[in-house]
Structures are given as C-alpha cells and as structure tokens.
Amino acid sequence: MTTQTHNSLQLAIDGFTPQSAEPAWLSELRQDAADSFAALDVPTIRHEDWRYTNLKPLLALKLAAAAPARITPDDLKPWLIEGADEIRLVFVNGFYDSTLSRIPALPQGVLIAPISQLLGEEEGLPSKLARYADHHAQPFTALNTALFTDGAYIRAGQNAVLETPVHVLYVSTGGQINAPRTLVLAGEHAGLRLVESFVGLSGDVRFVNTVSEVMLAAGANVRHAKLLRDTAATHIGWNEVRQDRDSTYTHHSISLDAQLARHNVNVMLAGEGATCTLNGLVLGNDTQHIDNHLIMDHMRPRCTSNQLYRSVVDGKSHSVFSGKVIVRPGAAGTDAKQQNNNLLLSDDARAETKPQLEIYCDEVKCAHGATSGQLDPDAVFFLRSRGLDTRQARNLLTYAFANDVVEHIKMDAVRQHLEEVMHERFHGLLGE
Amino acid sequence: MSKPLLEIKDLHVAIDGTEILHGIDLTINAGEVHAIMGTNGSGKSTLTKAIAGHPDYTVTSGDIVYEGKSILEAEPEDRACAGIFLAFQYPVEIPGVSNMYFLRAALNAQRKARGEAEASGAEFLALIKEKAKLMDIDAGLLNRSVNEGFSGGEKKRNEILQLAVLAPTLAVLDETDSGLDIDALKTVATGVNSLRSPERSFLLVTHYQRLLNHIQPDFVHVLLDGRIAKSGGKELALELEDKGYAWLEQTV
Numbered sequence: 292m293t294t295q296t297h298n299s300l301q302l303a304i305d306g307f308t309p310q311s312a313e314p315a316w317l318s319e320l321r322q323d324a325a326d327s328f329a330a331l332d333v334p335t336i337r338h339e340d341w342r343y344t345n346l347k348p349l350l351a352l353k354l355a356a357a358a359p360a361r362i363t364p365d366d367l368k369p370w371l372i373e374g375a376d377e378i379r380l381v382f383v384n385g386f387y388d389s390t391l392s393r394i395p396a397l398p399q400g401v402l403i404a405p406i407s408q409l410l411g412e413e414e415g416l417p418s419k420l421a422r423y424a425d426h427h428a429q430p431f432t433a434l435n436t437a438l439f440t441d442g443a444y445i446r447a448g449q450n451a452v453l454e455t456p457v458h459v460l461y462v463s464t465g466g467q468i469n470a471p472r473t474l475v476l477a478g479e480h481a482g483l484r485l486v487e488s489f490v491g492l493s494g495d496v497r498f499v500n501t502v503s504e505v506m507l508a509a510g511a512n513v514r515h516a517k518l519l520r521d522t523a524a525t526h527i528g529w530n531e532v533r534q535d536r537d538s539t540y541t542h543h544s545i546s547l548d549a550q551l552a553r554h555n556v557n558v559m560l561a562g563e564g565a566t567c568t569l570n571g572l573v574l575g576n577d578t579q580h581i582d583n584h585l586i587m588d589h590m591r592p593r594c595t596s597n598q599l600y601r602s603v604v605d606g607k608s609h610s611v612f613s614g615k616v617i618v619r620p621g622a623a624g625t626d627a628k629q630q631n632n633n634l635l636l637s638d639d640a641r642a643e644t645k646p647q648l649e650i651y652c653d654e655v656k657c658a659h660g661a662t663s664g665q666l667d668p669d670a671v672f673f674l675r676s677r678g679l680d681t682r683q684a685r686n687l688l689t690y691a692f693a694n695d696v697v698e699h700i701k702m703d704a705v706r707q708h709l710e711e712v713m714h715e716r717f718h719g720l721l722g723e
Numbered sequence: 724m725s726k727p728l729l730e731i732k733d734l735h736v737a738i739d740g741t742e743i744l745h746g747i748d749l750t751i752n753a754g755e756v757h758a759i760m761g762t763n764g765s766g767k768s769t770l771t772k773a774i775a776g777h778p779d780y781t782v783t784s785g786d787i788v789y790e791g792k793s794i795l796e797a798e799p800e801d802r803a804c805a806g807i808f809l810a811f812q813y814p815v816e817i818p819g820v821s822n823m824y825f826l827r828a829a830l831n832a833q834r835k836a837r838g839e840a841e842a843s844g845a846e847f848l849a850l851i852k853e854k855a856k857l858m859d860i861d862a863g864l865l866n867r868s869v870n871e872g873f874s875g876g877e878k879k880r881n882e883i884l885q886l887a888v889l890a891p892t893l894a895v896l897d898e899t900d901s902g903l904d905i906d907a908l909k910t911v912a913t914g915v916n917s918l919r920s921p922e923r924s925f926l927l928v929t930h931y932q933r934l935l936n937h938i939q940p941d942f943v944h945v946l947l948d949g950r951i952a953k954s955g956g957k958e959l960a961l962e963l964e965d966k967g968y969a970w971l972e973q974t975v
C-alpha cells in the first residue's frame with residue numbers, strides 16, 4: 292500500500308540481498324512473500340487483533356540490515372541452560388555460527404541442521420518450508436519469509452525419538468532487523484524436545500521477526516519452550532503448529548524481557564484425538580509491552596486443548612492476552628480449557644484479557660476463566676506475621692504465582708533454569 | 724512473682740473508623756496461660772489482630788507493651804521476630820508456596836532478625852519431622868502448598884505446626900479449637916501443652932469451654948462488646964458453660 296512504502300519494514304525488503312547465491316525456488320518464495328507484504332497492511336490499533344499493541348513506533352525505527360557478527364563463548368554463557376545444551380544451534384543476527392554450535396551424533400531418522408545447509412534437493416525443503424505459516428495472509432510471516440537469513444531445521448522421522456532437548460539460540464547483537472526461522476517436523480510417533488531462546492547482547496533498539504513452523508504427524512510428541520530475553524527488542528513471533536491425529540504438542544512461552552513483544556501462536560488440531568497444551572508466562576516491568584495472541588482451532592473430533600497464561604506486570608508494563616478457541620462443525624467431543632491470570636504489582640501496570648469462543652458444534656466442553664488483581668493482602672499479612680518482611684512476602688507470593696506456569700514444564704533442565712532465573716528476579720528468598 | 728510479658732493498657736481499636744474494642748486491660752506474665760471467651764462479634768479476633776499488628780486494625784488509644792516496650796509502632800514482622808505468634812482463626816491458603824519452603828523461609832527470617840545462625844537444610848528437616856510427628860501431620864501435607872485444599876482440621880493443625888517450629892515467646896491462638904473433632908482437638912491440645920514452659924505464655928481465644936478441659940488456663944476473661952466483662956480462674960469457664968453468656972450480659 293502506498294501509505295507504507297517508506298516504513299522501516301518495506302525499506303528492509305527493498306534493500307535485501309542474500310549473503311550468498313540462492314536456489315531459484317527460494318528466490319521465488321521470497322519474491323512471492325515480498326509481494327504479499329506490499330499488498331498487506333501492517334496492522335494498526337484500529338485492527339481488532341491489534342487493538343492494544345501499537346506498531347507505529349516500529350515503523351519509524353532506523354533498522355540496519357541483518358549482518359553476521361562474531362560473539363565469544365563468554366557472550367553466550369549467560370543464556371545457556373545447564374543440562375539442555377548438549378545439542379545446540381547458535382544463530383547470531385540470524386546467521387549460523389558453527390563454532391558455537393554443537394550437533395553430536397543423532398539417533399537414526401533425526402536430522403538437525405541450519406536451514407542454509409539444506410537448500411539443495413535431498414531434504415525436500417522446497418515443499419516443506421513456508422508450507423504451514425501463511426505468508427499470503429499474515430504480513431509479519433510475509434516479512435520473515437522475504438527476509439529470513441537462516442534458522443534451525445529439526446526433523447525426526449517415523450518412530451524416531453530424541454529425548455535430549457535441542458537448544459536453538461537466536462542471538463541479536465545490534466540495531467538490526469533480524470529474521471530467523473525454525474522448522475520442526477515430527478514424523479509418525481516421533482518425539483522431539485526443543486527450546487528456542489531469543490536473546491540480546493546489546494541495548495540497541497532492534498526488531499526480531501521470527502517464524503516457527505511445527506508439524507506433528509500422527510502420534511508425534513513435541514515439547515517446545517520459547518524463552519524471550521532481549522530487553523532492547525521489538526519481537527514479533529509467529530508460531531504455527533499443525534497437529535495430525537493423536538499427536539501431542541506442549542508449548543511454553545516465557546517472556547522474561549522485551550521492549551515490545553507479540554507472540555502469535557496458531558494451532559490447527561487437524562487430526563482426531565490430538566492434544567495441545569499452551570502455557571505462557573509474562574514477567575513485565577518498566578514500560579515493557581507483551582502481547583500473547585493465541586488461536587486454537589479444533590478442526591476434528593475429540594481433541595483436547597489446554598491454555599494457561601499468566602502475567603506479572605510491574606512498573607508501567609502492559610500485558611495483553613487474547614485467546615480464541617474455535618470449534619468447527621463436526622468437532623464433537625472437543626475439550627477446550629483456557630485460563631488467564633494476571634497479577635498487577637503496581638498501580639500503573641495494566642493487563643488486558645480477551646477470551647473468545649467460537650463454537651459451531653454441540654457436544655463440546657469449553658471452559659475459560661480470567662482474573663486480574665493484586666496480591667492478596669491477607670496472604671501478605673499472614674507471611675509478615677510469620678516474620679517475612681513486606682518485600683519478601685510479596686516476592687514469595689509473586690514467585691508462587693509465576694511458578695504455577697513454570698512448574699508444568701516437563702523438560703527438567705529448562706524448568707530448573709527458569710526457577711533459578713525467577714529466584715534471582717524475586718530476590719533469593721532462602722539465601723541459597 | 725514472674726515478669727509481665729504482655730501488658731495491654733486501656734486499648735481502643737477501630738476498623739474503618741468504627742471502634743470495636745473500647746478499652747481492654749490485660750496483663751499476661753511469663754509462663755501463664757490466659758483464655759479469652761466471648762460470643763461471636765465480641766471483638767476477640769480484633770484483639771488478636773491488634774496484637775499481631777494487622778494494618779487494618781487501628782489502635783486509637785491505649786498501648787500494647789511487650790517485654791517492657793510498646794510495640795504499637797512495630798511492623799508485624801518485627802513483632803513476629805520478637806516472639807509474638809498468632810494462630811489465625813481462618814488460615815489463608817497460599818497456592819504455589821510449599822509448606823516446607825514457607826516454614827523454612829519464616830524460621831530463617833526470624834533467626835536472621837535475631838542475629839542467630841540460619842537453619843541448614845538438614846537441621847530444618849530434622850526439626851520439622853519432629854514437630855510434624857507431634858502434630859500428627861503427614862509428610863504429604865508438608866510438601867503441599869500452604870493450606871491449599873486442606874481440611875478445616877488440617878489447617879488448624881498446620882497453624883500449631885508453625886507455632887511449634889517457630890517456638891515463639893507469646894502464642895496467641897484464635898479459635899484454633901473451632902470446627903475440630905475431639906481427636907483433632909486432643910492433638911492440638913497435646914501440641915500446645917508440650918510447648919508450655921516458664922518462659923512461654925499463651926493467649927487462647929475460644930468460644931467453647933471444652934478446649935479448656937485439655938489445656939488448663941491460669942486465667943479466664945470474658946469479652947463482651949469490646950470490653951472485658953469478667954475475669955477469673957478456670958472455674959469461670961465452667962460457670963459460663965453452665966449459665967451461658969446471657970448471665971453476664973445481665974450482670975454488666
């Protein structure tokens with residue numbers, strides 16, 4: 292649209308050149324995505340799905356094109372997760388860093404590699420990449436598809452199970468527009484565990500625009516955690532999930548830091564008897580703005596979905612939760628639960644909650660609930676009456692509120708890591 | 724004669740601008756057990772909250788002196804660290820905080836405030852095991868969130884477990900006996916009796932005489948409309964049981 296031709300995002304597309312020569316299918320895909328982006332409007336707050344999240348400042352940013360940078364093992368250290376780094380892929384500004392990455396011998400049927408190394412025919416990427424997330428409908432998916440530099444490819448073939456979590460670290464170092472991309476393919480009865488960390492090493496204002504596509508064939512099981520820890524970033528992520536019959540997908544979206552973040556999670560329960568769990572935690576402070584936008588699409592009968600999102604907002608921070616559950620005609624036996632709880636720690640913090648149910652089928656169970664409030668004064672007094680000071684009492688209650696999300700993470704190393712992070716944030720209570 | 728531990732002097736307490744206690748005088752010496760009885764709404768819980776320092780309960784005049792010093796300006800946590808403990812009439816549930824974790828945090832906060840060494844993991848574990856056994860609390864309850872999903876009796880026993888672990892100098896029990904069956908009542912009484920010592924004093928708020936069959940008080944006070952209507956020895960409780968509160972209302 293003419294009104295947008297000079298925004299920072301269009302400029303990034305116009306100025307994009309790949310680092311090395313690309314196969315024709317990829318150039319064509321990028322061109323198609325670029326055309327879509329130009330045709331789609333970048334949403335404004337007049338757009339119902341973006342009412343609370345204003346992208347105007349983003350369009351005005353001066354953003355450099357993504358470029359590789361060297362970082363040291365010490366730079367990476369704070370973001371590693373002890374016990375979950377045996378397999379790790381590190382991308383700096385969206386470019387693969389082979390020296391910091393580790394890919395050990397993998398079980399039969401499992402392939403883990405940067406997408407950039409698989410652009411030939413053998414892995415069949417032309418028919419797999421950009422197949423699930425729709426760049427014709429979503430401007431930020433179009434933007435990522437036009438600009439993405441590299442990302443993690445994780446595939447487990449039929450019956451292949453990888454118990455060891457794969458840690459994908461997307462590191463940003465400067466004031467750039469970074470577009471990493473993840474593709475996860477779990478074959479029939481395959482099992483995968485994945486942690487995506489989005490981290491920032493500098494205070495430069497930047498934009499990270501990411502797309503993850505996760506495909507689960509019948510009976511597959513994928514556990515997926517996303518950790519956002521980039522104080523300087525505007526982060527827009529699209530996580531597209533497609534589940535075939537009897538598959539199980541568990542997602543934990545943990546927003547520890549971001550200037551502005553929008554997490555879109557779009558799940559298609561496309562096969563009978565699939566199970567999906569989406570959990571999320573937002574820890575907001577200062578003027579941070581974190582928006583979680585979920586769509587759970589029950590397309591087939593007897594699928595189960597469960598959403599638990601919590602936010603803790605302090606300072607002048609702002610959290611938004613919008614969760615839509617769609618139950619299609621014929622999706623009988625649907626069991627959908629949704630819960631959103633927000634804890635306001637200051638008078639200036641805000642939490643928006645918007646549950647939506649679209650039910651086109653009888654014989655379904657749908658439950659949702661939302662709460663927003665401050666710490667229970669009786670609980671604070673109770674703890675103080677036992678000797679904890681006000682700060683300790685509030686921290687302990689806040690930790691407990693947030694931990695209700697974290698304790699559901701079955702990837703032990705990730706859960707323990709986050710418990711430590713939260714302890715630190717809420718001041719080590721037992722002093723150890 | 725032993726030293727006064729707590730001296731409540733002409734205490735007036737208001738909630739939201741409404742005066743609830745209209746001048747309470749009460750002295751508890753070290754090692755004594757005092758019982759406070761009274762009808763619902765007479766101000767018993769208000770008195771206990773004022774002692775513990777609840778911010779919603781405003782002392783409009785009078786004083787609370789503990790170990791010789793006024794504590795009116797002391798924060799609730801400072802009072803706790805000085806050895807004042809309140810077992811709540813309605814214990815609050817704290818989802819997500821395990822009983823063990825909470826108790827250790829509380830114990831160590833108090834020890835730290837008193838300049839004592841914090842309890843190590845092993846020391847704490849030994850202590851809590853011993854006290855849980857005394858209170859007939861099974862290990863499952865220790866690992867659950869504080870009071871969450873506990874039965875009424877479990878909540879009350881959990882309050883006494885905290886009392887046993889924190890070992891205060893002044894223990895105020897607000898209707899810990901209400902809603903307990905006879906076995907639970909005996910367990911609570913056994914717990915309290917095992918903690919009696921020449922240095923430790925108790926203020927037992929109760930609505931019924933039966934608790935006092937198991938915990939022998941040195942003094943009984945009857946609270947009526949925010950005032951102490953009558954004080955006496957333990958025989959006063961029996962007399963009340965016999966004649967009912969109406970008897971006192973007429974005599975005042």
Ligand SMILES: Nc1ncnc2c1ncn2[C@@H]1O[C@H](COP(=O)(O)OP(=O)(O)O)[C@@H](O)[C@H]1O
Nearest residue numbers: 738739743761762763764765766767768769770
């Ligand atoms: N939080 C409160 N706000 C307003 N009034 C209260 C509050 N708590 C207690 N009261 C009033 O104070 C009086 C004494 O209450 P309370 O101390 O709880 O009595 P008791 O414990 O003897 O049953 C009652 O009339 C009660 O309605």
Ligand SMILES: [Mg+2]
Nearest residue numbers: 767768812898
């Ligand atoms: Mg009461």
